[in-house]
Amino acid sequence: MTSAGPLSLTQAAHALTHGATTSRALTEDCLARIAAQDADLRAFISVEADLARRQAEAADARLYGGGRLGTLDGLPIAVKDNLSTAGGVTTIGSAIFRDHVATENAGVVDRLEEQGAVRVGKTNLHEFALGVTTENPHFGICRNPWGHKRTPGGSSGGSAVAVATGMALAAIGSDTSGSIRIPAAACGLLGLKPTYGLVSSHGCYPEAWSLDHVGVLTRTAQDAAILLDALSGHDPRVPSSLRVVSSRAVRELEETRPLRIGLEERFFLEAVDPDIETIVREMLDSLARTGAQIELVALPSLDDAIYALTVIDTAETTAFHAEQFRERPQDYGEDVRLLLECGALPTAVDYLQAQQIRSRVRDEFRQVFEQVDVLASPTLPIRTPRVGESTVRVGEQERDRDGELMRLVGPANLAGLPSTSVPCGMLDGMPVGMQFVGPALGEGAVLRAAAAVEELFHLPPVTSWGEEG
Incomplete structure (x- = not known):
């Protein structure tokens, strides 16, 4: 690693604007970190060093000429490799698409280019x-920089590791059942899943079309607000894209009204690791001392939310992969192959009943958000699992690792609501994440809550790189 710690997106943008650095210098620092660390961490599937240097030089020329394309101009950012990049290989982390060259950009990649961002590579x-660990059999196991024997989470694990180590100043990810917030919690980052349809999913390889979200991983809430405002807005190529110009998250972060934070104890604090529960409750107490109002709320239908999410997710995934899976089952990894086989089990009745549960969950969330601004919970109910673990212990019970990683983050996907994970403490040398869920188009509220946590807890720098963890 380089001697200086990684800059946030906001810090780098300020330094660029005031002539304290150049895009080329920022980019070379990211590329040097990749060269030093990525052989062990496997955050990237492809590093686009030549492209990044060309884009950085063009950004510096614009800056010296007195003009910038946008707020992201000259800033090195990484892109998850399920988002198409025209003329380059987009693997989707699979053997089947190992040599696939995309013919057009994903919608979010178009926005990055319009803004002048520098793309340093495509992440693992x-x-x-189709999983929550980034244990990829084709491109290598991605590892957590806080401890190499720990998972970074998934499926956007490479994006999280890239930002946590300064290999990129920010990264784009996707989130269908927690795939941004899980790695954000495991790697000590701010992970934001926006409202369904706020950021274009065009060119994002589908997992489950009614659950897929494209979002961001950053070091701070301010960084996430800047990135979201630059990337969000209507894309006519996507039927589910919201007819909005863009978010106003940066402006909304400036609001000073005390937050009303809801706590649904029965679902979100049930069967949670006691030490994690303590850390989250202590943070809520600290937020209350700074002026936040904490209110107990109830969402009875959450008991059925994960069942509904699982049925919808696996059924839509298997439907999308059906022909390809029938022709090339041997080219899928073992865990993904099993998931696709299970996705054929739900009946049409199961799927429709799951959609009915989804409607009830949405209605209950809508009612709760008439009382509070955000809901708070742990992001993960368990300590960060070790690579290769299939089961974990919660109290006296042994539970499925993947189910536990998705249990608390899944309802926000089912309802299509904005949700963020922010570091709120440390446990066994690993970060602990706190989740905030907000109403539709409530990105400003969840980022305000995250920023309030950042004021109270300052994550130490990653210190375990190169250790066994």
């Missing part, structure tokens, strides 16, 4: 984004 992910 769980195969086809």
Whole structure:
């Protein structure tokens, strides 16, 4: 690693604007970190060093000429490799697409280019984004920089590791059942899944079309607000794209009204690791002392939310992969192959009943957000698992690792609501994440809550790089 710690997106943008650095210098620092660390961490599937240097030089020329394309101009950013980049290989983390060259950009990649961002590479992910660990059998196991024996989470694990180590100043990810917030929590980052349809999903290889979200991983809430405002807005190529110009998250972060924070104890604090629960409750107490109002709320239908999410997710995934899976089952990894086989089990009745549960969950969230601005919970109910673990212990019970990683983050996907994970403490040398869920188009509220946590807890720098963890 380089001697200086990684800059946030906001810090780098300020330094660029005031002539304290150049895009080329920022880019070379990221590329040097990649060269030093990525052989061990496997955050990237492809590093686009030549492209990044060309884009950085063009950004510096614009800056010296007195003009910038946008707020991201000259800033090095990484892109998850399930998002198409025209003329370059987009693997989706799979053997089937190992040599696939995309013919057009994903919508979010178009926005990055319009803004003048520098793309340093395409990040590793769980195969086809169908998993929560980024243990990829085709491109290598991605490892957590806080401890190499720990998972970075997934499926956007490579994006999280890239930002946590300064290999990129920010990264784009996707989130269908927690795939941004899980790695954000495991790697000590701010992960934001926006409202469904706020950021274009065009060119994002589908997992489950009614659950897929494109979002961001950054070092701070301010960084996430800047990135979201630059990337969000209507894309006519996507039927589910919201007819909005863009978010106003940066402006909304400036609001000073005390937050009303809801706590649904029965679902979000049930069967949670006691030490994680303590850390989250202590943070809520600290937020209350700074002026936040904490209110107990109830969402009875959450008991059925994960069942509904699982049925919808696996059924839509298997439907999308059906022909390809029938022709090339041997080219799928073992865990993904099993998931696709299970996705054929739900009946049409199961799927429709799951959609009915989804409607009830949405209605209950809508009612709760008439009382509070955001809901708070742990992001993960368990300590960060070790690579290769399939089961974990919660109290006296042994539970499925993947189910536990998705349990608390999944409802926000089911309802299509904005949600963020922010570091709120440390446990066994690993970060602990706190989740905030907000109402539709409530990105400003969840980022305000995250920023309030950042004021109270300052994550130490990653210190375990190169250790066993």
